[in-house]
Amino acid sequence: MLKDVICKLDYSNFEEIALVIFGCCFVAIVWGATRLKRESTDRFSSIPIEDSVVDPWKGSES
């Protein structure tokens, strides 16, 4: 049955469909990244160089 369904698909458009899927995901991720507040990115990026635990919302307690 799956084979029948797949055979009905017009796979010649797969590149375009894939591009659209990627485009949507990419826009969503870029949008999400740009919405990050400066304080949040500062906190996250400091995780490897800080010894104390960092709170995602409130920041480092040190």
Add this chain to the structure above:
Amino acid sequence: MGSAIGRWRLDPFQELASQRLGKTATDGEKMKEVSVASANASRQATNGLQSAVMESFSYNDGIVRMFVTATILWGLVGTLAGVLVATLLVLPNLFSGFNPNITALLSFGRLRPVHTNAAIFAFAGNAIFAAIYYSTQRLCKCRMWSSTLGLLHFWGWQAIIVAAAITLPLGITQGKEYAELEWPIDLAIAVVWLGFFGGNFFMTLWKRRERHMYVALWFYIATIVTVTVLHVFNNLVVPVGLGKSYSVYAGVQDALMQWWYGHNAVAFFLTTPFLGLMYYFLPKAAERPVFSYKLSIIHFWSLVFLYIWAGPHHLHYTALPEWACTFGMLFSVMLWMPSWGGMINGLLTLRGAWNKVTSDPVLKFFVVGITFYGMSTFEGPLLSVKSVNALSHYTDWTIAHVHSGALGWNGFMTFGMIYWLLPRLYQTRLWSKKMAEWHFWLGTIGILLYIVPIYAAGITQGLMWRAMDDLGRMQYPNFVETVQSIIPFWWARVLGGGVYVVGVVLLAINAIATWMSRPSKYEVPVYTAARLERRYQDAPVPPSKLAGAPVLEAAVAIDRVTKMDWHRRWERLPLLFTVLTTAAVIVASLFEIIPTFLIRSNVPTIASVKPYTPLELAGRDIYVSEGCYNCHSQMIRPMIAETQRYGEYSKAGEFVYDRPFQWGSRRIGPDLAREGGRQSSFWHWEHFNNPAQRSPGSVMPSYGHLLVQRLNFGEIQKRIHAAHFLGAPYDQELTDAEAMARTQAEVVAAEIIAQGGTVSFEGKLIKESTAIALIAYMQRMGKDLYRVDTPVPPLAEPVPDKAPETAPMPR
């Protein structure tokens, strides 16, 4: 650990700073750090961030030391093997004086996979594990979940490497690039990678004390998940014995799966974990946070979405459907964006710290490593463009590209990490900073000495293959002539590789000397932090700007969604994050795989293409075992330059019984897709014995061992059964394979004798040699397309003696 808790408490960063300054922290300083940490935890607990339960823990650096040691050891082995195989190309008869059975073990075809596997899975693999074990503990603020799993992982992985180093020279191989290891080893890889390593990693994430998962951990998650998926699905086989199996995929489908795997092995084994390494160790070494965390998020998701679709660009102009190739090219070109985003992010992390680069070898390695990442990720998409690929494919251009990535990006990032880790792991100073500087310069010069001539060799040979004279005929019809023209470049490669190896030797000496100056007993810093609360209260979502405005409720909801608070939650939920990454990888893969497998028009069958005879099948297995695909392709592209040289271009339907496909990726020798009938069987016999005699200037080594080794006819029957199980329409072969093989061997041997050969060679009948089977296979190559079966006249209906008493049962 217990005794160490009370005895030794030290902030590791204070310790590191002290080491840099060349002084030892006092006990007073150490105790002060602990009290700060405890106070922090208490405050966090009262804020509801952490549990009130305080926990003490230390990091497991023993396992990191083991992986670092293994990285250096295998780095040495892998690069030495590389120099050896490079030398074999310029001195093909280097081992010709040895016993033929020894020579067989040391041929280019068998040793090249040893080099690639040692470099990728042994050197880069152990480097990845060292990086992940060290950084994950620090980023999660907790010890690795299980020391036992860590040890099982370490020794299991080393055992796999040793098994590879033994089986590959013996010719035990699946015949697929970077996936050569046979099924028992593949099973072991799955258990060690996912069971020991993955299990330990994910449980550590689960038990972490840091709420937010830093971006390096995302790259590690993507690595573990995707490599598992790639490894399992590309290595689905039907075993014939412990050392032999047939891929469940054939021809075009096998090619698609292999390069889906091959390209993504580069992506998710040699790129994403090293990016995780970069995002952790570069800020540590530069002592400043990554330039843009936002860019790192975009970098991560773009890579995960894009890489997985790009595999078919390895198969341009082959029998793979064109839509799949276009698909691969399109997404490869788009990879420029995130790759350069990552490179820029890495380099700009050093903003304000460039003065340190001049004096710190660690940063030097990182800067050059990231620059090579930028170069090779610029070049990769370029090579995926069809018109460029038409020139570059099958030439040394690809080899140069791969080595700029492997030696420059993977090698230098690993060396930088090791030099940063050595003093911290062994709790002493690096033995010689000057030697590290020497390593850096030797490595850099070695890479340039390697890649520049090989780029020149690739472009030279590619242009010679397609050069036409005024009458439209090949300007260089003799393939060997094109090989001879690039041999000086190959010599330069040996020199460049040798210089690079000297650098690795310096690293090994420096590491051993640093280890020898270690303290009698390692100090184990103990940390205190609160356990994470199971239920975490997210910060309240700020109200929508549209709340209360005269707009639809849907507009308010959309506004809330676009604030992306949901993504912040994902970033601290390992299970969800893993599921999403897996879904991204699998959905993208299915877009390519499903149509290729399920739509018949993608692989049009050709009625005249028949399964191999038992002897030809045995010969094909020898072809795979000897690693012939490392030098010969079996894929004629639809280009004038190729069809003039090799014959009619290859069709998808010609490969339906090829398990595994043997299209190859490099032409050190000519394409063999239409080799059948091109030369006499006796020519092949002589050519195996002494290639340069039949083909002056050839760099092919002698395969004299094939002439004296006896073919195991008894093995053929079960191989026929396995091929039949996978769909080959055998009939009489299912019961008489051995006898049929012996009969055909006698025919081939008779041909050879009639053409000038002898009945026996070195006291052994030639009809029983392995070479006979290989010749039978080679004489079959590419001939089915032109096969015209003589129609068999229908037999006259036998006249029954009497009418049947009962009508036959309907079937």
